[in-house]
Amino acid sequence: MSYKLTINIPESAFSVTRxxxxxxxxxxxxxxxxxxxxxxxxSQSKAxxxxxxxxxxxxxxxxxxxxxxIQISPDELSNELYQ
Numbered sequence: 737m738s739y740k741l742t743i744n745i746p747e748s749a750f751s752v753t754r755x756x757x758x759x760x761x762x763x764x765x766x767x768x769x770x771x772x773x774x775x776x777x778x779s780q781s782k783a784x785x786x787x788x789x790x791x792x793x794x795x796x797x798x799x800x801x802x803x804x805x806i807q808i809s810p811d812e813l814s815n816e817l818y819q
Contacts, residue, residue, distance in 0.1 A: 770801045
């Protein structure tokens with residue numbers, strides 16, 4: 737099941753980004769999901785599902801947005817290494 741969300745975007749936004757409305761909407765979705773991943777709110781697999789793409793495609797999206805594909809703090813890494 738999926739839901740369709742409607743948001744009002746000023747028409748001037750499309751001229752700034754030079755994108756068609758569908759491309760603009762997809763970029764908004766991708767930006768939001770990448771940010772949720774960066775904040776630890778969603779896993780890679782859930783993020784890929786939300787974006788309707790493979791996990792590999794989502795990892796490439798992370799590279800595009802300059803977000804590390806591995807989200808682990810130095811403390812968490814240390815705990816993993818020394819347990």
